[in-house]
Amino acid sequence: MxxxxxxxxxxxxxxxxxxxxxxxxxxxxxxxxxxxxxKNCGFNKNIAHIEAVLTQLSVKPSxxxxxxxxxxxxxxxxxxxNLGLLIACFMQAPxxxxxxxxxxxxxxxxxxxxxxxxxxxxxxxxLLNLGKQAEPIAFFFPxxxxxxxxxxxxxxxxxxxIRLKPIDSLWDVLVDFGLxxxxxxx
Amino acid sequence: xxxxxxxxYVPLAELTHQNSQLLDVYxxxxxxGETVLDEKAMDKNWNFVAAPLRDAGLYSxxxxxxxxxxxxxxxxxxxxxxQRVKKYAWLDNQRLHAGNHHIENCEGNSAxxxxxxxxxxxxxxxxxxxxxxxxxxxxxxxxxxxxxxxxVANVPEKxxxxxxxxxxxxxxxxxxxxxxxxxxxxxxxxxPVVDLAQVKQLAALxxxxxxxxxxxxxxxxxxxxxxxxxxxxxxANGILGVMGSVCAAALLYRTWxxxxxxxxxxxxxxxxxxxxxxxxxxxxxxxxxxxxxDGSTPIMPLFAAENxxxxxxxxxxxxxxxxxxxxxxxxAFIHLGEQTGYKLIAKQxxxxxDITVVANEVLKWYWPMQETAAKQIMY
Numbered sequence: 001m002x003x004x005x006x007x008x009x010x011x012x013x014x015x016x017x018x019x020x021x022x023x024x025x026x027x028x029x030x031x032x033x034x035x036x037x038x039k040n041c042g043f044n045k046n047i048a049h050i051e052a053v054l055t056q057l058s059v060k061p062s063x064x065x066x067x068x069x070x071x072x073x074x075x076x077x078x079x080x081x082n083l084g085l086l087i088a089c090f091m092q093a094p095x096x097x098x099x100x101x102x103x104x105x106x107x108x109x110x111x112x113x114x115x116x117x118x119x120x121x122x123x124x125x126x127l128l129n130l131g132k133q134a135e136p137i138a139f140f141f142p143x144x145x146x147x148x149x150x151x152x153x154x155x156x157x158x159x160x161x162i163r164l165k166p167i168d169s170l171w172d173v174l175v176d177f178g179l180x181x182x183x184x185x186x
Numbered sequence: 187x188x189x190x191x192x193x194x195y196v197p198l199a200e201l202t203h204q205n206s207q208l209l210d211v212y213x214x215x216x217x218x219g220e221t222v223l224d225e226k227a228m229d230k231n232w233n234f235v236a237a238p239l240r241d242a243g244l245y246s247x248x249x250x251x252x253x254x255x256x257x258x259x260x261x262x263x264x265x266x267x268x269q270r271v272k273k274y275a276w277l278d279n280q281r282l283h284a285g286n287h288h289i290e291n292c293e294g295n296s297a298x299x300x301x302x303x304x305x306x307x308x309x310x311x312x313x314x315x316x317x318x319x320x321x322x323x324x325x326x327x328x329x330x331x332x333x334x335x336x337x338v339a340n341v342p343e344k345x346x347x348x349x350x351x352x353x354x355x356x357x358x359x360x361x362x363x364x365x366x367x368x369x370x371x372x373x374x375x376x377x378p379v380v381d382l383a384q385v386k387q388l389a390a391l392x393x394x395x396x397x398x399x400x401x402x403x404x405x406x407x408x409x410x411x412x413x414x415x416x417x418x419x420x421x422a423n424g425i426l427g428v429m430g431s432v433c434a435a436a437l438l439y440r441t442w443x444x445x446x447x448x449x450x451x452x453x454x455x456x457x458x459x460x461x462x463x464x465x466x467x468x469x470x471x472x473x474x475x476x477x478x479x480d481g482s483t484p485i486m487p488l489f490a491a492e493n494x495x496x497x498x499x500x501x502x503x504x505x506x507x508x509x510x511x512x513x514x515x516x517x518a519f520i521h522l523g524e525q526t527g528y529k530l531i532a533k534q535x536x537x538x539x540d541i542t543v544v545a546n547e548v549l550k551w552y553w554p555m556q557e558t559a560a561k562q563i564m565y
Contacts, residue, residue: 002330019325024257026273037256040231041249069257070325071250100328129326 002026003091004100007084008123009072019126020102021081022070023088027063033089034065041068043085046078049109050085059179064092083107083114087140087173095178098138102127102162105142112170114142124153133161140165140173192307195318195357196300197344206347208356209242210285211300213308215416217279235280235305242284244297251301252277254323258405259331261412263311267426268418276309276413295322296338299365303404310410316357317408318364318393320344323401333401341370345384345395352391361392365404368397 006020028034033054035047054061066088084103090096104123105114117123120141127139139157143166146154154164167173191212199206218224218234227237236248255277262269262276269275282301299321307314324336348364351357369376378397379385385395398404405411415423 004328004330006328020328022325022328037253040233041253044231067256068253070254070323070328072325 001092001099003088003096003098004069005084005088005091006100006102007081008102008104008126009080010119010122010126019072020070021068021072021084023084024067024069025064025088025091026067027092028065029063031063031065033061033063035085037065037067038085041071043068043071043078043081046081046085049082050089053086053109053112054089059090059174061089062092062094064089079106080104080117082109083140083170086170090174090177090179093174093177093179097178099135100137102137102139103141105140105145105167107170114167114169116142116144120145120150121153124150124157127157127162128160130162131160136161136163138163138165138176140167142166143168192304192312192315192317194300194304194307195316195348196297197318197320197347197351198296199340199343199347206343208347208351209297209300211244211282211297211304212285213280213282213304215279215308216281217417221281223281235278236282238281238283239301244282244284244301247295247298248282248301250295251298251305251323252282254333255302255305257329257331257333258306258401260306260309260405260410263412263414265423266413266415266419268416268422269413272418275416275418277305279416279418280305280308296320296340296344298322299335299367299401299404302333302401303365303408306405306410307408309413310408311412311414312408312410314363314408316360316362318348318357318362319366319404321365321367321398329400331402335367335398335401337367337369337371337376339371341366341379342372342382342384345382345388348393349384349387349391352388352393357393361394363407364388364393364395366395366397368399 003025005023005025007023008020023038035051038047066085083105086107087101087103091098091101104117104120106116106118107114139162141164146166157164165173165176191214193210193212196209196211197206198209216224223237224234226232227234232240232245233249233252235252236245239245239248256274260276272278282304284297297320300319302323303317303319306312307317320338320341322336322338324334326336327334345364348357366379368379370379371377379395380397388395396404396407
């Protein structure tokens with residue numbers, strides 16, 4: 001099944017703010033994670049980071065091929081893409097209940113913790129611009145952003161069928177995807 | 187390179203009508219390495235499909251178009267075997283080109299829709315060879331198998347340019363579709379394209395303006411929802427054809443060799459001594475067991491391979507514990523007719539039909555036999 005990860009981006013060098021990077025994941029029979037189609041789109045460094053993380057993880061994702069079906073060139077900051085790319089690798093897990101998710105947050109590629117999200121308010125505004133969704137979409141964001149300042153911003157998302165999923169680390173996402181055997185020392 | 191080419195004209199215009207020009211973009215099917223540019227693109231980590239657009243300053247637009255088009259769910263044609271394995275071969279095998287123009291003076295991404303349609307026309311079996319398009323692919327709206335078309339600026343000026351070019355016979359003298367977004371930007375606001383006076387003027391000039399919100403609408407109009415066969419498909423079909431021919435020939439040969447041979451079970455007229463011939467499936471082990479009564483001379487066993495080129499076995503699998511043979515054997519009773527020569531003679535049960543036997547295989551028909559029953563069933 002074709003699955004999507006949307007990464008809201010606002011720090012654009014050229015275009016107007018408030019759009020999504022769209023990563024598409026399609027299952028394959030074998031071959032692990034294939035990110036060849038993502039290369040040469042301005043995210044080669046991110047891909048290298050993700051590949052390094054994947055080789056060190058004991059939890060291996062199901063075979064899938066990733067595509068960037070919607071992206072913008074000349075992004076001034078691509079740090080937030082790391083988490084989206086890494087989660088996209090695990091979207092084809094058999095027990096993963098989501099067909100579309102939205103992800104934001106900076107990933108520490110050594111500790112796999114999700115620290116914060118740059119321009120969080122602007123990204124929430126991007127989500128609000130989506131309007132009400134016909135099907136529920138999970139929104140993974142750093143738990144540290146769940147504070148009083150952002151509470152009012154986040155509140156309308158539930159009414160738009162966007163389910164809030166605050167996370168501390170990548171493991172929270174993997175457990176949510178049904179990879180229940182995951183432990184932090186894995 | 188292919189000889190098949192579909193051209194899409196992209197009007198580029200500014201409010202001042204300066205630098206207005208008609209950019210023609212087209213896509214061609216190419217195998218990797220057919221041009222020097224492919225090698226350069228590999229060295230530089232460029233996208234192969236969009237790499238030829240670098241000279242025209244449209245590389246980043248082409249790159250985004252190529253990525254976005256993967257969302258479309260184009261069906262491969264029936265004979266496109268290769269594309270059933272390589273799902274996006276219809277896209278990855280194309281190279282985008284942009285005429286001989288250099289458009290660095292023109293800003294924006296309104297060529298994206300034209301590039302997308304050029305790729306679709308080349309990939310599909312659409313009968314339409316020429317189209318006009320202006321618009322950009324949007325990341326604001328999402329569908330799993332579709333791409334939204336976003337508004338662009340200067341649409342009235344672009345339509346004016348088309349009128350001018352049509353009247354100057356600079357466009358193909360054919361009915362043409364002009365794809366645009368449903369709205370255009372003007373002074374920060376969106377206005378519907380369909381309300382423009384130029385739409386009617388162009389209709390009079392045989393150019394139909396089609397405002398679209400999603401790319402699938404253009405796909406439907408252009409009849410570009412299925413891909414055509416690539417060179418690789420033809421090669422794959424050829425290889426599969428040869429393999430199929432070999433398999434069919436082998437099947438025919440096997441059918442010819444193993445065709446069933448009808449055998450009549452004749453009633454024995456002459457007294458003969460029974461002789462037990464046991465053979466396993468591949469005739470690698472043959473044993474003879476004399477069943478003759480005391481005092482008689484065993485006849486020569488009829489070994490079918492020496493006589494009729496067919497090994498005929500009749501009987502059932504002898505249970506190992508009941509025989510001295512360690513393997514399972516098929517048991518046959520062979521009689522030698524004095525007048526008719528070598529014959530397979532057995533007593534046919536009353537309810538049994540004529541028996542057929544397949545060459546090199548064992549006859550399936552059998553009758554139960556006790557060790558002491560040989561005398562009873564043999565003539």
